Structure formats: C-alpha cells, structure tokens
Amino acid sequence: MQQAIDIDALPELAGGASVAILCSKWYPEIVGSLHAKCVAVLRARGVDRIATHTLPGSLEFPYAACEIVAHEPGIDAIICLGVVLKGDTYHFEMIVDECVRGLGEVSRRSRVPILNEVLPVTALVDAQLRAADDEFNKGIEAAAAAIEMIHWRRRLADRAT
DSSP states (O other), rough: OOOOGGGGGGOOOOTTOEEEEEEEEESSHHHHHHHHHHHHHHHHTTTOOEEEEEEGGGGGGGHHHHHHHHSSOOOOEEEEEEEEEOOOHHHOOOOOOOHHHHHHHHHHHHHHOOOEEEESSSSSSHHHHTSSTTTTTTHHHHHHHHHHHHHHHHHHHHHHH
C-alpha cells in the first residue's frame, strides 16, 4: 500500500545541509521526474547545497559516491536515482546487486547516509508509476529519508558533545 509523506512534518534542517544526487542517464524522463520531486522536497526543508551528477548508469553509483565523499568534505547525504529494467539475461541482477552492495559499503565506511532509489523493475510502466507527478513519487521518499537521516545524525552528534 502506498503512503504519501507529509513533507511539512519533516524536520527543518536549520543551518542548511549539503546533499549530492547521483542520477543514471538511462530513462531520463523517469529519473528526471524523480530528481525534480527530490530537489523540491530537499529545498523546502532547508537543504541549501545540492549537487547533481549524471552518470552512465547505476553500476557507477558506488564508485561515484566514494569519490564524492573523498572530494566533498562536509557532505551530509547522497541520494541515488535510477531505473534498472530486467531483460532476458542476468545483467539486471548483477547491476542491482552490485549497486546495493557497493552503496552500503561506501555508506558504512564513510559514515555518510546514502539513500538508494534505484528502481529495479520488470516493466517500464512500474518505474513510470513510481515517478509519476504525484505525492507517491519515489523522489519524495528519497528526499524525506535523507532529511530524516541528516536530522537524526545531527541530534546524535549533539548528544555526544
């Protein structure tokens, strides 16, 4: 069951925040819709530094995330947006598995939250539905999760001091 996120109930990120968004160049209309909703929510809740990087595909996300962490000190979160469509070979499984595994590894090692909205689908219409111009767009969910993780991490750091 789909559930809309109450954007107004998300924490306001006082003092701003820095978020990188990685976009796959595959299925640009779908990824573009995810990106637009994601950016709108981030900006509405106080993220003032958003850098978007378009990459050849989702398999490149873990490497790119690792490079962003290394070259952009102070990054608060990374959001990954893409679509992987299952075809007749095992290429789909390889891409999705390595993307998820790699992003988890980079996130744990770097201690930067990485939000994964790479949509693994068996029919393109499923990705289109998840990127529709409505309150169920997965770009909204990605932004909400990033905001919540940044807020949680800041509260955790405040308690430690």
